[in-house]
Ligand code: ADE
């Protein structure tokens with residue numbers, strides 16, 4: 040595209056990236072070796088980096104992906120492992136022009152393996168500090184709850200003293216909700232989101248990825264979400280789409296993820312034009328870049344290839360992303 044230089048130079052924000060989803064096969068295998076962890080011996084995908092990458096090109100659904108995602112992250116054990124993972128992501132993101140990143144992690148996926156909350160969070164905080172000092176990025180950390188686990192488990196984690204301390208001192212600025220969407224509607228997690236609101240903790244949730252547009256309305260109405268992760272299926276509900284546009288909620292779209300997980304047949308069917316025309320604000324994000332083979336610049340380029348956006352469209356996308364970020368107005372002005 041003639042716009043390629045402009046797209047490279049755009050000041051980017053990334054707001055939907057699971058740090059565990061940035062675990063590239065080379066780091067996965069080297070951490071497995073370091074800790075003497077034997078990855079699923081009966082799955083040929085784990086025989087080599089190439090076999091694993093090939094398997095990642097054949098995901099059949101969100102749950103198929105999640106199986107690999109939860110196994111992969113089991114190689115993360117010490118603080119330095121979490122730090123290395125996040126630092127590699129920040130370096131790559133900075134190269135792609137990301138100046139502000141709001142990154143997810145899944146505490147329960149590590150707590151359930153006996154990893155201490157402060158062990159994982161310290162690694163991420165160390166990497167954040169380094170990204171801020173050396174790459175001049177700003178970084179916010181968001182803790183996500185896993186919707187496929189019992190709600191009581193999420194509640195206990197939310198109430199845990201270490202987790203509460205991380206909200207109070209701002210190491211963690213917000214909460215999210217991820218994992219399997221079907222069968223786990225947002226309203227199940229209302230109690231946690233009510234508590235988060237009382238503590239002034241920011242709130243987002245995955246909704247309308249595999250599940251229906253109704254989950255987007257529920258995330259807004261029942262959970263008091265301040266933005267929506269994915270929101271792909273908003274396009275199926277014109278009335279809700281008008282409401283989201285009018286009220287200015289931001290969607291953190293992840294188009295490459297949606298294609299790889301078969302939520303949409305191809306990039307052309309991602310309703311980018313429809314959202315732009317309807318005034319629905321969205322940012323473009325990588326979701327799980329190591330699993331979907333695309334970081335943020337790859338994602339922007341793939342969108343441009345399929346949708347041939349104008350300079351003005353790109354300015355709209357980047358401005359909306361910056362304005363929808365959970366940083367200070369002062370920092371937003373620096374990013375503009
Ligand atoms: N966890 C990591 N990536 C996810 C996604 N795309 N949807 C739900 N949960 C996730």
Ligand code: ZN
Pocket residue numbers: 055057217245268326
């Ligand atoms: Zn996600």
